[in-house]
Amino acid sequence: MSTATETRAESATPYSPAAETLGTVLAPGQRPARPSPLSASITFGWRAVLKIKHVPEQLFDVTAFPIIMVLMFTYLFGGALADSTRDYLQYLLPGIMVTSVVMITMYTGVGVNTDIEKGVFDRFRTLPIWRPAALVGAIFGDVLRYILASTTIILVGLVLGFRPQGGVFGVLAGVGLLVVFSFAFSWIWTMFGLLLRSEKSVMGMSMLILFPLTFLSNVFVQPVTMPGWLQAFVEVNPITHLVAAVRSLMAGQPAVGEIFWTLVAGALIVAVFGTVTMRLYNRK
Amino acid sequence: MSADLSHLAIEASDLVKVFGATRAVDGLDLKVPAGSVYGVLGPNGAGKTTAVRILATLLRPDGGQATVFGHDVVREADAVRSRVSLTGQYASVDEDLTGMENLVLLGRLLGHRKPAARDRAGQLLEAFGLTDAADRQVKNYSGGMRRRVDIAASILNTPDLLFLDEPTTGLDPRSRNQVWDIIRIVVAHGTTVLLTTQYLDEADRLADRIAVIDEGKVIAEGTPGELKASVGAGTVHLRLRDRTQRPEAERVLSRALGSPVQMDADPVALTARVSADGDESRAAEQASRALAELAHAGITVDDFSLGQPSLDEVFLALTDHPADRGPSTDEETAA
Numbered sequence: 001m002s003t004a005t006e007t008r009a010e011s012a013t014p015y016s017p018a019a020e021t022l023g024t025v026l027a028p029g030q031r032p033a034r035p036s037p038l039s040a041s042i043t044f045g046w047r048a049v050l051k052i053k054h055v056p057e058q059l060f061d062v063t064a065f066p067i068i069m070v071l072m073f074t075y076l077f078g079g080a081l082a083d084s085t086r087d088y089l090q091y092l093l094p095g096i097m098v099t100s101v102v103m104i105t106m107y108t109g110v111g112v113n114t115d116i117e118k119g120v121f122d123r124f125r126t127l128p129i130w131r132p133a134a135l136v137g138a139i140f141g142d143v144l145r146y147i148l149a150s151t152t153i154i155l156v157g158l159v160l161g162f163r164p165q166g167g168v169f170g171v172l173a174g175v176g177l178l179v180v181f182s183f184a185f186s187w188i189w190t191m192f193g194l195l196l197r198s199e200k201s202v203m204g205m206s207m208l209i210l211f212p213l214t215f216l217s218n219v220f221v222q223p224v225t226m227p228g229w230l231q232a233f234v235e236v237n238p239i240t241h242l243v244a245a246v247r248s249l250m251a252g253q254p255a256v257g258e259i260f261w262t263l264v265a266g267a268l269i270v271a272v273f274g275t276v277t278m279r280l281y282n283r284k
Numbered sequence: 285m286s287a288d289l290s291h292l293a294i295e296a297s298d299l300v301k302v303f304g305a306t307r308a309v310d311g312l313d314l315k316v317p318a319g320s321v322y323g324v325l326g327p328n329g330a331g332k333t334t335a336v337r338i339l340a341t342l343l344r345p346d347g348g349q350a351t352v353f354g355h356d357v358v359r360e361a362d363a364v365r366s367r368v369s370l371t372g373q374y375a376s377v378d379e380d381l382t383g384m385e386n387l388v389l390l391g392r393l394l395g396h397r398k399p400a401a402r403d404r405a406g407q408l409l410e411a412f413g414l415t416d417a418a419d420r421q422v423k424n425y426s427g428g429m430r431r432r433v434d435i436a437a438s439i440l441n442t443p444d445l446l447f448l449d450e451p452t453t454g455l456d457p458r459s460r461n462q463v464w465d466i467i468r469i470v471v472a473h474g475t476t477v478l479l480t481t482q483y484l485d486e487a488d489r490l491a492d493r494i495a496v497i498d499e500g501k502v503i504a505e506g507t508p509g510e511l512k513a514s515v516g517a518g519t520v521h522l523r524l525r526d527r528t529q530r531p532e533a534e535r536v537l538s539r540a541l542g543s544p545v546q547m548d549a550d551p552v553a554l555t556a557r558v559s560a561d562g563d564e565s566r567a568a569e570q571a572s573r574a575l576a577e578l579a580h581a582g583i584t585v586d587d588f589s590l591g592q593p594s595l596d597e598v599f600l601a602l603t604d605h606p607a608d609r610g611p612s613t614d615e616e617t618a619a
Contacts, residue, residue: 016413025411026473032396032400033395118379119377126368129393
């Protein structure tokens, strides 16, 4: 039995636990008050930011993907639908921003699915903290990604000739509403992240929901051009209301009704999917 | 046998957890006295991890009940969580973060303000010999370092009860010794430790009491001495020169030792228990007598050894079926 096979260079002198030094860090009975729900969630958000810091490549999908979306659809449909890509861009840009960010929300589910399989979640779940904090914090981290994606699209749009009438304030308000809705929408994916077995099935399910939801809307064309049954779906699709609301804000003529319905839809999604998510989380 | 029942860290009765068709935990009873190291010994799949996950509030039991320091693990889960920590079988730290970031994150979640969390993280890294590795991602740590940062995370707020699920599985001998030393120091400061293990000698060295579990039930419980006495003081391993003599050797051996003889996979090898009521010197005497009888019967023995019972043999003795262990386990006490 030889212990000299240790090849990793830990340090010159091997660690040996000393009762004195370890004793100084052991203090039974001393515990600070537990953190508030918000503070715990923000701490988990900080964890997400640290992960981005260590693996910055993960930002590729929130920068490259939106740029491709804008370029692709502007030049694909612009000529045919509005005779000029520049005119079409005024209509398309808020919608393509919504589509890209809503599509990016699905990574929340993929992230939860891979994260929860690791032992570190066992530790989080044995902490005496507000239960949803780990998931709320993860979505806080994702919100940063939504902001980054939105900013990228606005900048690309401005370069291509997007000229929003609502000015800086209108654009910020539009992005703000989109981020709030996406925060709510992410709870659908936390549910699937906990429900489905693998990363692949989460991706598959996300695509199945996201494609119809984003394409069967007013993102690309006016709903009046569609057959009646399709218009009926487009009318109730929350993405349609979100796009209409964001468009109106960026155009400087806020449509209060659309903004209201977007917020109601967001609240409903959190109420339903947030509750199911937490039930699954507590059972896992 | 008399543990102080008035001061129990854990009391579980008739715990059941079913996964599909498998009864992972099937009527488990456990009484863990506070202030001690309690060993839960069993092979892979015996239900050790499931039991620990129920007691640490990670899983709801399907039947029975359990309390930790008098708090019900289901109804008063938060009260339990504020007094326990868990170091799981797989790293319970975030491998993408550095050692420092992990401990600061946890300190913040336990309610420390940022400067206090940083100070505490620094002290712990120092005490666990990880100061040099503080700013490296945990995924680049060696197995032993990973285990240490994991235990450091578990004692960030010194818990009253620490669950260690197979803390030394997969570690090299030196790291294993370090973990044993850490456990002894933590217990000396008043924390109760529940340790699961597949290794009899680990339970033997560390635990004040041991529960042997199999198929989700406790099949034996007691101090290490009591347990070994019930299983037998030792085990005889034999290798014969001539494989055709094995049936004859089995007959002679089982008569001389008064216990069943196991035919090993190796066609010239035999294993037998020496009970001797747990008395090791009497076991040696019995074994040498058996050896003499083999010689007398004209059986040539090439190799002979008398060792401590291994987990396999404890299992064979207690359940009449061998412990079905995974391929990843190291050899047992090679005596």
